Amino acid sequence: MSAAQPEPTAWGAPEHQLAQPGAPGHGVQDRVAPAASALSVSNLVVEYPGRRRGSRVRVIEDVSFELAPGETLALVGESGSGKSTIGNTVLGLVPPAAGSIVLNGRDVSNVPVKRRGSIATQLQAIFQDPYGSLNPSMRVGDILAEPLWASKQATRAEARARVEELLRRVGLPADAAGRYPAAFSGGQRQRLAIARAVSVNPSVVICDEPTSALDVSTQGAVLELLAELQTSLNVAYLFITHDLALVRSFADRVAVLRKGRIVEQGVATEVCDHPKELYTRALMSATPVPDPAIQRQRRASRVAVLAQLRASEGLVAE
Ligand SMILES: Nc1ncnc2c1ncn2[C@@H]1O[C@H](COP(=O)(O)OP(=O)(O)O)[C@@H](O)[C@H]1O
Ligand SMILES: [Mg+2]
Numbered sequence: 680m681s682a683a684q685p686e687p688t689a690w691g692a693p694e695h696q697l698a699q700p701g702a703p704g705h706g707v708q709d710r711v712a713p714a715a716s717a718l719s720v721s722n723l724v725v726e727y728p729g730r731r732r733g734s735r736v737r738v739i740e741d742v743s744f745e746l747a748p749g750e751t752l753a754l755v756g757e758s759g760s761g762k763s764t765i766g767n768t769v770l771g772l773v774p775p776a777a778g779s780i781v782l783n784g785r786d787v788s789n790v791p792v793k794r795r796g797s798i799a800t801q802l803q804a805i806f807q808d809p810y811g812s813l814n815p816s817m818r819v820g821d822i823l824a825e826p827l828w829a830s831k832q833a834t835r836a837e838a839r840a841r842v843e844e845l846l847r848r849v850g851l852p853a854d855a856a857g858r859y860p861a862a863f864s865g866g867q868r869q870r871l872a873i874a875r876a877v878s879v880n881p882s883v884v885i886c887d888e889p890t891s892a893l894d895v896s897t898q899g900a901v902l903e904l905l906a907e908l909q910t911s912l913n914v915a916y917l918f919i920t921h922d923l924a925l926v927r928s929f930a931d932r933v934a935v936l937r938k939g940r941i942v943e944q945g946v947a948t949e950v951c952d953h954p955k956e957l958y959t960r961a962l963m964s965a966t967p968v969p970d971p972a973i974q975r976q977r978r979a980s981r982v983a984v985l986a987q988l989r990a991s992e993g994l995v996a997e
Contacts, residue, residue: 715747718780718883719779720742720765720778721779725768737939738761739765742761742765743941746915749909751915751930752916752930754917754933757921758921765919771787802884805869805873807887807891808892809860809869810860817859818856823841823871823875824841873904880912881914884915906929927947929947935954935956937958943956
């Protein structure tokens, strides 16, 4: 087994009884503790199997954040800082070593995606590479209909009937239903992935670098679509990106991740305009700007900030 794959056997922890559909008393619990957050992550720790047999490598350390219904929280940080790991752990694809993940008031921390039952529907995902997540041998109509009937939100006939409306909603022609994913451009495929994600009315969508593989003009259109759907469906986005330029305009709040820890968290415009942490400032100045003079200035300031950061770390290191 490759080290790049999380081991399914790592799911050793007992499942939370509230996560079991039909668990005794879980309806009562829901009334006692109404979910203020669509998603609440507390003190999350994630470890992967290390190179040496039995060893573990900790990649997420004490991460906490809240996602309110209908809001966008951007999770930013350099490549390797742990953004996707957080998304995948929330999705139930990677087991947490510690901490809790509460989705609409239900604790799903130790419930892998395959055992989440109907709760899984409330949480959907869009990834960077829409081609990888769309089965190339299925027609678009079936790709979009499947989650609807599989989640028992519609009969197969009803699901097929809803496909046309879904396609229209994401700006694709009705005849797209009869074609295969290969017939579409990158931007169109991402629209299909979005249509599939929102079709089941999720309350949270994890968007992991959803526009990073697209050219700039397509990026804008896809972001516009996501924003539009958020307004009409009141869906919350955990928006994972390494691109801070997107954060200011697209997110309500932002959490800055560095080496598996959140170093700064706040209102997106505040954090972008007045970053408190050196690391955030360094990330900000890495964002490309169209003006070459400003770009040069930014690059110089980034180098200075990173040097300062390393120096300050040298001071705190033992
Ligand atoms: N399946 C895995 N097994 C072992 N290590 C992993 C796995 N996935 C990611 N990592 C490591 O965890 C760290 C965080 O990775 P990732 O969450 O993909 O970061 P990001 O999405 O911010 O680029 C990196 O050091 C990466 O090498
Ligand atoms: Mg990633």
